[in-house]
């Protein structure tokens with residue numbers, strides 16, 4: 001089956017050029033998630049489920065890049081590599097976990113990079129962008145290995161704003177409760193604009209609880225196709241419908257004693273909302289075509305960027321399900337309302353990229369810091385992660401300038417530290433002083449902490465403070 005997907009209009013992440021990407025992957029749900037993410041990033045994307053379909057689409061669609069799974073229903077993706085390479089198409093292969101031989105063979109045959117499954121979508125996007133923009137940058141198995149190691153690092157929840165502190169406190173409390181009793185854990189609803197970190201919070205919550213070694217099952221309700229969603233969630237018995245050749249547990253069952261994360265819950269069709277409510281209330285699930293009910297022990301976390309309350313008033317979301325989900329709510333404010341977190345996050349993503357690609361240490365110039373603080377980040381933390389990672393990858397100098405960030409010009413300065421820079425009429429010196437003062441304020445005059453916020457050494461911090469006559 002060929003599925004054709006048109007290019008996206010929603011572009012929270014700005015890319016230099018629009019490229020065509022062909023995804024060759026037989027796992028339909030995973031493929032949907034990848035396509036959705038790539039479209040969101042502004043790529044034109046098509047999906048083939050087999051070698052046969054891929055060959056057809058190569059001719060019709062003429063992609064710039066192919067994301068190629070190795071194990072396909074009609075053969076090994078590696079068989080297609082020489083054909084694609086001969087057509088000057090960039091290939092990124094996706095290999096099964098631990099299958100290094102496939103990756104090495106693919107690189108030998110001309111693939112530009114490889115990713116090991118399970119694949120982190122943000123990681124995939126970063127690799128695509130890197131390969132899209134810098135053919136001259138060394139693409140080696142070495143950095144891919146480093147990347148793999150880092151991808152498995154524990155989840156980090158960065159931020160010191162009041163909102164983030166409140167989220168952390170709530171998570172600590174839930175983790176304490178989960179350690180105290182085996183009783184059913186309260187449902188958590190995480191709300192906030194796209195890219196604000198709802199997924200990170202869900203993973204952090206799971207990682208903080210006693211059952212962190214149990215599965216974390218992420219269900220993207222928006223990318224589940226309507227015809228598959230019910231059987232994917234609830235599972236099925238053999239023969240329950242035409243293609244049900246075997247009995248299968250659903251995603252709810254797969255979460256076992258771990259966490260079931262229902263992402264974009266606002267997109268769940270109304271009919272299934274009733275079934276989900278039943279699962280939440282009775283903590284039992286029944287596979288399609290089965291008479292037997294099975295208990296559900298998983299903690300349930302839901303997330304949405306929609307206003308579920310308004311949706312329920314308009315009859316588009318069941319109000320009983322809304323109240324059932326809304327036991328503990330964590331509201332993720334947009335990044336523009338978390339000015340205290342902005343520089344912390346920027347430095348975190350800078351360091352993360354340097355570490356991941358074994359790059360030397362960079363610093364942001366004072367005007368770059370001002371630009372980061374001023375920009376409104378419509379795509380929130382996700383947009384920042386991409387902008388900063390790209391700037392670090394592209395910048396050949398030790399200091400990342402405002403220009404390297406490639407952020408749009410900001411017309412006016414918001415309140416807070418940037419306003420101080422405004423007063424200083426945005427001279428380089430004024431901007432630097434404003435950033436130092438802002439970091440010291442955030443760090444409550446702790447010089448070492450302020451230096452860390454700005455990503456500079458304590459000595460450099462002291463030197464710059466002296467230069468501007470700042471004492472604490």
Ligand SMILES: Nc1ncnc2c1ncn2[C@@H]1O[C@H](COP(=O)(O)OP(=O)(O)OP(=O)(O)O)[C@@H](O)[C@H]1O
Pocket residue numbers: 122156157158159192193194195196197198199200201263304305381382385
């Ligand atoms: N507080 C944070 N600390 C570290 N990384 C973060 C934080 N918040 C977000 N990120 C990073 O930003 C990116 C987007 O975050 P995430 O996917 O959690 O957003 P989301 O709100 O779930 O978005 P969507 O609604 O589009 O699914 C991810 O790469 C994530 O790692």
